Amino acid sequence: MDHKEAIEKMTAERYLLDELAAEEREAFEEHLFDCPECALDLRAGAAFVDEAKVQLPELTATQPASAPARDAKPRPKPSHWLSWWRPVFAVPVFATMLLVIGYQNLVTYPGLRAEANQPRLLPMVSLHGATRGGNHIAVTADHKHGVALPLSLSQLSGTVPYASYSLDLVDPQGKIVWTGTVAAPPVGDGMVQPFSLAIPGAMLQNGAYSLTVTGVGQDGARSAVDKYDFDIRVTE
Amino acid sequence: MQFQSFDAGYIESLCAGDHRTQDHFVGYFTALLQLKLRSRLQSPHAIEDVRQETFARVFAVLRKDGGLRQPERLGAFVNAVCNHVLFEHYRSSKGSESLDAEGRPELPAKGADVLDIVAARQMKHKVREILLELPERDRLLLKAVFLDERDRDEVCEEFGVERDYLRVLLHRAKQEFKTEYVKRIGTEASSGASSRRA
Numbered sequence: 001m002d003h004k005e006a007i008e009k010m011t012a013e014r015y016l017l018d019e020l021a022a023e024e025r026e027a028f029e030e031h032l033f034d035c036p037e038c039a040l041d042l043r044a045g046a047a048f049v050d051e052a053k054v055q056l057p058e059l060t061a062t063q064p065a066s067a068p069a070r071d072a073k074p075r076p077k078p079s080h081w082l083s084w085w086r087p088v089f090a091v092p093v094f095a096t097m098l099l100v101i102g103y104q105n106l107v108t109y110p111g112l113r114a115e116a117n118q119p120r121l122l123p124m125v126s127l128h129g130a131t132r133g134g135n136h137i138a139v140t141a142d143h144k145h146g147v148a149l150p151l152s153l154s155q156l157s158g159t160v161p162y163a164s165y166s167l168d169l170v171d172p173q174g175k176i177v178w179t180g181t182v183a184a185p186p187v188g189d190g191m192v193q194p195f196s197l198a199i200p201g202a203m204l205q206n207g208a209y210s211l212t213v214t215g216v217g218q219d220g221a222r223s224a225v226d227k228y229d230f231d232i233r234v235t236e
Numbered sequence: 237m238q239f240q241s242f243d244a245g246y247i248e249s250l251c252a253g254d255h256r257t258q259d260h261f262v263g264y265f266t267a268l269l270q271l272k273l274r275s276r277l278q279s280p281h282a283i284e285d286v287r288q289e290t291f292a293r294v295f296a297v298l299r300k301d302g303g304l305r306q307p308e309r310l311g312a313f314v315n316a317v318c319n320h321v322l323f324e325h326y327r328s329s330k331g332s333e334s335l336d337a338e339g340r341p342e343l344p345a346k347g348a349d350v351l352d353i354v355a356a357r358q359m360k361h362k363v364r365e366i367l368l369e370l371p372e373r374d375r376l377l378l379k380a381v382f383l384d385e386r387d388r389d390e391v392c393e394e395f396g397v398e399r400d401y402l403r404v405l406l407h408r409a410k411q412e413f414k415t416e417y418v419k420r421i422g423t424e425a426s427s428g429a430s431s432r433r434a
Binding site (some may be wrong): 009012013014017018019025026029030031032034035036039040041043044045046047049052053054055056057059060074186197221 | 244264265267268275299311314360363366368375379381383399402404407409410413414418419421
């Protein structure tokens with residue numbers, strides 16, 4: 001046993017408490033006789049214990065010989081973090097969570113699903129495409145219904161065929177708020193791909209919007225196809 | 237604090253009969269031998285027998301030319317000699333305990349000088365101070381372990397503490413007491429042929 005080990009294992013204390021196995025005790029004693037620091041440590045400990053044995057009877061005379069009653073034992077103070085898990089706090093919190101989850105599952109979500117599965121009437125405004133500006137179309141919509149914007153995309157014969165179209169909706173602040181992709185119609189005169197872009201009412205705000213259409217080739221090359229500029233006026 | 241280190245000069249002084257060195261040797265190793273032997277022998281007479289025999293054999297070896305090849309290992313040598321004497325004592329007494337022989341004269345009490353008395357009183361006061369600073373529960377715990385000599389596990393369970401709590405309690409009390417204790421034995425460490433600072 002070396003000095004470091006003797007200190008780390010509190011061997012002097014364990015020696016005084018008679019906790020060492022025979023081998024460990026002998027190893028400690030062998031170290032002890034060669035280590036003045038450990039020798040001093042043990043001697044001090046032994047002197048303290050010897051004198052404590054003389055004084056303890058008087059100092060504990062007014063108390064019972066056994067441990068204080070378990071009921072009187074001070075409960076360990078719970079840490080601040082763990083105190084929030086006590087029933088007085090946890091039960092109301094969990095009850096509230098259950099109420100919220102129940103309401104969402106029983107009322108809110110079914111309502112939303114029902115609404116989503118119902119046919120809806122949307123105001124429709126035709127946009128005139130313009131790749132070089134032009135007068136803005138004014139579109140009136142409300143937050144409840146939103147607006148649908150019909151578009152027609154076609155690929156004329158003799159033009160470079162696109163694999164798909166990418167559409168970007170830009171809000172009055174110039175931010176792209178939506179991007180979508182649609183497969184390109186077959187090439188040919190009169191081959192038209194009509195569809196409508198439905199913008200939910202919650203997204204709408206007063207101001208100038210633009211919808212840009214970009215053709216995406218088979219090789220991924222992108223080229224501007226069309227641009228629609230329109231003003232939204234939101235009514236309640 | 238300065239600690240005593242054993243070397244060739246120390247052994248030379250010891251063998252030459254230097255009183256300070258001899259007093260230091262006897263005082264230092266008596267304390268250690270008593271701690272070692274009291275857990276093995278019940279009788280104070282037996283402890284004293286083994287201690288005296290150990291010293292006699294150690295001196296016999298030290299006085300021979302080249303008796304102790306490693307002077308710095310004097311402490312380990314004393315411990316080893318004690319182990320041999322203890323083994324022989326067990327064999328001769330046919331048991332682990334040595335019986336007090338009737339009629340054997342009591343060991344003369346060592347006279348204490350004024351300084352010893354004052355130092356002892358100061359240590360008593362320090363121990364009392366340390367004990368009074370402890371919670372009542374810890375005092376009862378120490379009493380149960382050291383005075384009542386009850387089973388450690390049983391005591392820990394009753395008081396609702398781990399074994400480690402007991403060790404730490406003792407460690408802290410010992411550390412606080414050590415400052416006073418060191419003052420008492422300070423002169424012991426400074427004697428001898430050489431010393432090293434801790």
